[in-house]
Amino acid sequence: MFEKAPLFTDIAEGPKGGVASWVETEDGLRVRIGCWDDPAAKGTVLLFPGRTEYIEKYGRTAKDFAALGLSTLAIDWRGQGLADRILRDRLIGHVDHFTDYQRDVRAMLRYAEARRLPKPWFILGHSMGGCIALRAVMEGAPVSGVMFTAPMWGIQLTPLLRPVAWTVSWAAKMVSLGHLIAPSTSRKPYPEVAPFLGNLLTTDAETYDYMKKQTRVEPDLALGGPSLHWLNQALRETNALASMPSPKLPCLTFLGTLESIVDSDAVHRRMGHWDDGQLVMQEGGQHEVLMETPEIRADVMRLIGEFTSELIPA
Structure with a gap:
């Protein structure tokens, strides 16, 4: 039913038996969906990656989920990974x-239904994927619970830079320059240009090398900074979502105490009013709590295990 797509198992280091497929969206783009499914699993995590990310980056995470009795489904969003890119x-x-x-979310759900992945389903959205996931659950995605890690419910900008970001990204659109890369960003993947010391993603050197190796071995996965138009769209979407109430759905959110990419205040505001939601501040964690030190990862997985097990019927 779905055409087979490549899955780079050597760099993913995920559970055995992983597969990937091409899935066409309703507007005719091709996205890639990866699946680590265990017929004996008690549920499935629908993993929504962040900007620049791709399926293989979550191979180790899928292995952690498998240890919890959960299958994993991950996606390459349009414009990244091996999915159709938008710009030349x-x-x-x-x-x-x-x-x-x-549209990509709906393609992912269609694929999950076709594969009859074990239910209940849970969404886990990281960074930009957390923004996408929030709208998805607000619009009724068929899941029993939702999890977020460093969700992009706002972009961390200083009070002085925020109006500049709005003005520059809007003006670029008006003069047909929205395709240009946002200032202060690079066309190369962040781990390839930023040394480990002082990086904003993780305090774990081995995991940072894992990220860097993936795009070095498979350069087609690589993605650099966002376009000015992406920035404008992201600012508009986070503003729109901020005015909408949280869904009546169990929620578990992780935020590192060293977070410096997304707007932490926006996360605190949202979680402060999520009736069935819990915010876990991960001491010493940076942006990638799923790819932090072994101690932090173990703590995060323990809490995810407790959260999901409470929602899985006996």
Whole structure:
């Protein structure tokens, strides 16, 4: 039913038996979906990666989920990974409209249904994937619970830079320059240009090398900074979502105490009013709590195990 797609198992280091497929979205783009399914699993995590990310980055995480009795389904969003890229310059992250990602979500759900992945289903959204996931659950995605790690419910900008970001990204759109890369970003993947010391993603050197190796071995997975249009769309989407109430759905959110990429205040505001939600501040964690030190990862997985097991029927 779905055409087979490549899955780079050597760099993913995921559970055995992983497969990937091409799935066409309703607007005719091709996204890649990866699946680590165990017939004996008690549920499935629908993993929504962040900007620049790709399926293989979550191979180790899928192995951790398998140890919890959970299958994993991950996606390459349009414009990244091996999915169709939007711009001629494939190293610039871009999307026409932020809500286009919901078309990718619907393709992912269609695939999950076709494969009859074990239920209940849970969404886990990281960073930009957390923004996409929030709208998905607000619009009724058929899941029993939702989890977030460093969700992009706002972009960390200083009070002085925020109006500049709005003005520059809006002006670029008006003069048809929205395809240009956002200032202060690079066309190369962040781990390839930022040394481990002082990086904003993780305090674990081995995991940082794992990220760096993946795009070095498979350069087609690489993505650099976002376009000015992406930035404008992201600012609009986070503003729109901020005015909407949280869904009546169990929620578990992780935020590192050293977070410096997403707007931590926006996460605190949202979780402070999520009736069935819990915010876990992960001491010493940076942006990638799923790819932090072994101690932090173990703590995060323990809490995810407790959260999901409470929602799985006996």
